[in-house]
Amino acid sequence: MTDTGTSRYRILGKLGEGGMAVVHMAEDSVLHRCVAVKTLRRETRDATVLQRFHLEATTVSRLGHSNIVQVHDMGERADGEFLVMEFLDRGSIGKIVSSNGGHLDAVCAACVALQASDGLSAAHDAGVVHRDVKPDNLLISRQGVVKVADFGIARLQNDVHRTEPGVAIGSPHYMAPEQAEGQESSPKTDVFALAGVLHFMICGRPPFEAENVMGLLYRITSHDAPELRARARECPRVLSELVRAMHQRDPDRRPSMSEVSERLRSWLAEHGILQPAEHLRSTLGFPQTATLSGNTTTAAVHIEAPLRWWPPERALTSIATLALKFLQKREAKASR
Ligand SMILES: Nc1ncnc2c1ncn2[C@@H]1O[C@H](COP(=O)(O)OP(=O)(O)OP(=O)(O)O)[C@@H](O)[C@H]1O
Ligand SMILES: [Mg+2]
Numbered sequence: 001m002t003d004t005g006t007s008r009y010r011i012l013g014k015l016g017e018g019g020m021a022v023v024h025m026a027e028d029s030v031l032h033r034c035v036a037v038k039t040l041r042r043e044t045r046d047a048t049v050l051q052r053f054h055l056e057a058t059t060v061s062r063l064g065h066s067n068i069v070q071v072h073d074m075g076e077r078a079d080g081e082f083l084v085m086e087f088l089d090r091g092s093i094g095k096i097v098s099s100n101g102g103h104l105d106a107v108c109a110a111c112v113a114l115q116a117s118d119g120l121s122a123a124h125d126a127g128v129v130h131r132d133v134k135p136d137n138l139l140i141s142r143q144g145v146v147k148v149a150d151f152g153i154a155r156l157q158n159d160v161h162r163t164e165p166g167v168a169i170g171s172p173h174y175m176a177p178e179q180a181e182g183q184e185s186s187p188k189t190d191v192f193a194l195a196g197v198l199h200f201m202i203c204g205r206p207p208f209e210a211e212n213v214m215g216l217l218y219r220i221t222s223h224d225a226p227e228l229r230a231r232a233r234e235c236p237r238v239l240s241e242l243v244r245a246m247h248q249r250d251p252d253r254r255p256s257m258s259e260v261s262e263r264l265r266s267w268l269a270e271h272g273i274l275q276p277a278e279h280l281r282s283t284l285g286f287p288q289t290a291t292l293s294g295n296t297t298t299a300a301v302h303i304e305a306p307l308r309w310w311p312p313e314r315a316l317t318s319i320a321t322l323a324l325k326f327l328q329k330r331e332a333k334a335s336r
Contacts, residue, residue, distance in 0.1 A: 009037050009084060015091070018136065025087060028072075034087040035072060040080045050081060056152030057083065060123050067119030069139060069149040085149070089142050090286055093201065094135035100284065103204035106235050107268070108283055111276035112138065113198050114264040115146035120194065121257040123151065124187040131185045133193035134174045135200055144281030172216055173206040177249050180220045188251035191260060195225065195246030198239075203231045207247070224249065238267055 009026040015036060016023050026037045054074065061071040073084035090096065093112055097104060104112070116138050120130060130137075130151055137150045172180065176192035179185055199207045207225040210216040225247040228240040242263050248254045255263070273279045 009035065011037070016136075026084075028084070034089070036085045036087045037082055038085060039077075039082045042080055053152040056128055059126055059128050060151040063122050063126055065119050065122040066145065067115045067147050068123065068151070069147045086147075088139035088147060088149075090140045092136045093138040093140060093146070093197070096140060096284065097135060097201055097204065103232075104201045105283075106202055106239050107271055107273065108280060109198055109201035110239060110264050110268055111144075111273065111280045112140075112146050112201060113194060114261060114268060114276050116148055116194060116197070117257050117261040117264060119146075119148040120187075120190050121261050123148070124190070124257050129185050129187055130190050130193075131179070132174075133190050133197060135197055138197065140280070142281070142286040144277035144279070144284070144286065146277070146280070172213065172220070173200075173208060175217075175220055176251070177221050178251060180217045186251055187257055188254045191246050191254045191257055192248075192251070194257075194260065195243045198243050198246075199225065199228055199231075202228060202235050202239075205231075236267075242267075 008029055010029055012025045012027060012034075014022065015025050021038045021040045024037045024039070026035050027033075028035045057071050057074070060068050064070070069088065070086040071083055072086065075082055075084075116133070120133065123130060128151060130148065132150060133148070137148065138146055139149050140146050174193040174196035176185070176189045179189055196207050208216055208219045208223070210219050225244075228235050228243045229237065242255075242260070245253075245255055246260060268274075268276060268279075
């Protein structure tokens, strides 16, 4: 890839790659700022699916919420649709956790989760469910501000898989049971996933693990999430209880995202933390990084492959197909 199809965005390097897209860091030659350009793969060419994706991306973008990644521009070029986003120079929470020794302390984890829950709660109020909350979709700036990325992408993935079995998928470690069973997602689906992200940040591993996708879906649909304090003794009880509530298998028994925000905010306030971004910035010790100035590129970022829990997704068949087979088997067993 040499440019984005419009001469405006000059590609500087690859930031990462997921199931549906490749993300590059680029220079916006008009506004002289760094941006992230996400090019969706060819499989997304279904017009209705793309229309829905645009709708969700623009809906959340219009919110202009400080904890949601801003989409600046969208377009189409020879090898697919692309969107131009604000560039978050410290990358994903997945990478931050890995570069921080494999986990974060409970207070830092709560600072990340609170900011994510504020963004998600605003999206829920606007009628949009994320459906793919995971450490790689939470990005952070050098000021410690956490932003939720990829609204609309999960829906896009689901719809593409429905029409094209066998195309790439993301890792389903944070999927809620209702999603794994192919039922409708709701705002509570994001609450379950955020519980998994909190679990991952504090323990250094996701709540559900298995040898393969089938095993993972089975665990998610048939087991309760492990207690956070059983894996991380040092985790404060209040936080562990909140995570347990968020991880309830019945969506109706989970708190709403705004309740999650409230509980995290008051727990952090009890610890004297009123500015979660500032706490993260100072605790994680982000160095000052230069940004683009004029035509000179001096942005200091890690341009590398993202932390992945799953081998390249192209080797996997679609979740929808696997889940269906799995459910059919289970039903067949039950009726025997
Ligand atoms: N706006 C951005 N600013 C900085 N880095 C970004 C931005 N968007 C994405 N990235 C980086 O690119 C990586 C790949 O993103 P991408 O969304 O394609 O994959 P993913 O989130 O790992 O998987 P999925 O396909 O499920 O979304 C991210 O993990 C992150 O490190
Ligand atoms: Mg993503």
